Amino acid sequence: FIKKLSTIAAAASVAALTVSAPALAKNFKIAVGDSGGSSQEATGLAFIENLEELSGGNHTATLFLNGQLGSEQDTVNDAAIGSLDMSLLAINNVTPFSPSVGVFTLPYVILSLEDAETLTQGPIGQQLTENTINDAGVRIIAWTYTGFRVLTNSKKPVKSVADLQGLVIRVPKNEIMIDTYKSWGISPTPMAWSETFAGLQTKVVDGQDNPYTTINAMKFYEVQKYVTNIRYIFSIEPLVVSEAVFQELSAEDQAIVLEAGKAATQASAQFLRDKEAEIKQILIDKGMQIDDPENNEQEFIDLATAAVWPKFYESIGGVEKLNEVLAAIGRDPV
Numbered sequence: 001f002i003k004k005l006s007t008i009a010a011a012a013s014v015a016a017l018t019v020s021a022p023a024l025a026k027n028f029k030i031a032v033g034d035s036g037g038s039s040q041e042a043t044g045l046a047f048i049e050n051l052e053e054l055s056g057g058n059h060t061a062t063l064f065l066n067g068q069l070g071s072e073q074d075t076v077n078d079a080a081i082g083s084l085d086m087s088l089l090a091i092n093n094v095t096p097f098s099p100s101v102g103v104f105t106l107p108y109v110i111l112s113l114e115d116a117e118t119l120t121q122g123p124i125g126q127q128l129t130e131n132t133i134n135d136a137g138v139r140i141i142a143w144t145y146t147g148f149r150v151l152t153n154s155k156k157p158v159k160s161v162a163d164l165q166g167l168v169i170r171v172p173k174n175e176i177m178i179d180t181y182k183s184w185g186i187s188p189t190p191m192a193w194s195e196t197f198a199g200l201q202t203k204v205v206d207g208q209d210n211p212y213t214t215i216n217a218m219k220f221y222e223v224q225k226y227v228t229n230i231r232y233i234f235s236i237e238p239l240v241v242s243e244a245v246f247q248e249l250s251a252e253d254q255a256i257v258l259e260a261g262k263a264a265t266q267a268s269a270q271f272l273r274d275k276e277a278e279i280k281q282i283l284i285d286k287g288m289q290i291d292d293p294e295n296n297e298q299e300f301i302d303l304a305t306a307a308v309w310p311k312f313y314e315s316i317g318g319v320e321k322l323n324e325v326l327a328a329i330g331r332d333p334v
């Protein structure tokens with residue numbers, strides 16, 4: 001009921017902008033990196049539902065799941081030149097094009113869903129949205145919250161940094177993540193997301209990290225056995241619209257798209273709260289073994305924060321930017 005009320009309120013604020021002629025019907029193409037059942041899909045479906053409702057059925061959108069429209073990083077380029085309308089992808093795959101969003105990928109900065117909501121929905125999220133428009137030609141219109149990226153591998157239980165040695169771990173092509181594994185003493189293998197399942201299946205790599213929901217949606221339990229509950233990155237996955245496409249919309253349609261994005265963000269947080277525990281249990285039922293790191297992960301935390309944070313101060317906008325982020329979530333400055 002509350003959702004209904006907020007949808008009606010949003011529709012009313014959009015109606016205030018109404019122009020006389022109905023806008024040309026749109027069917028936005030949305031590239032989605034993950035498969036059905038993922039939190040990316042849940043955000044996409046919520047966006048479509050709200051877009052249709054707010055536009056009185058005039059506009060819709062179609063999801064192209066499972067990287068059908070290219071690797072996540074490639075979709076950023078396609079959206080930048082306007083050949084793709086929208087993309088749903090992990091924030092770590094936006095960072096190479098707009099380095100300041102790396103503040104959300106710095107290890108052990110975001111420590112809960114609530115931290116992620118505070119940061120993305122507040123002034124810091126707004127600033128990063130402006131940065132991605134300028135740097136990468138895409139505008140963030142919704143945020144997906146997918147949970148902590150846990151480590152999986154096919155070879156052995158990993159509970160300590162020592163256990164990690166000798167494993168070949170796939171990471172996205174993201175310097176912060178590469179350097180985090182280096183701080184733990186191994187040299188990871190950067191690989192596009194669209195190639196990762198095959199890489200694990202053919203044993204080119206032994207392991208990777210992604211949230212429970214993603215591991216389940218992508219059926220990684222077929223090729224991975226061991227899970228370690230590291231919590232170095234809380235996965236945030238924006239829905240971005242090509243800025244070129246957005247600027248071609250009428251003011252009324254822009255407002256509809258932004259409002260539908262806000263509703264999708266709320267739906268995503270609810271999806272994670274409702275589903276994460278259930279999905280963790282599915283992974284156990286599928287035969288995965290889930291372990292916690294020793295000593296509350298302290299060794300992983302100490303090594304990563306000492307080596308990685310200072311190295312990326314410049315690219316995220318200075319140590320002041322990190323301190324602004326830490327202050328927003330009630331943590332002490334560095």
Ligand code: MLT
Binds near residue numbers: 193
């Ligand atoms: C990646 O590991 O490249 C991404 O986090 C995958 C995803 O979008 O789920």
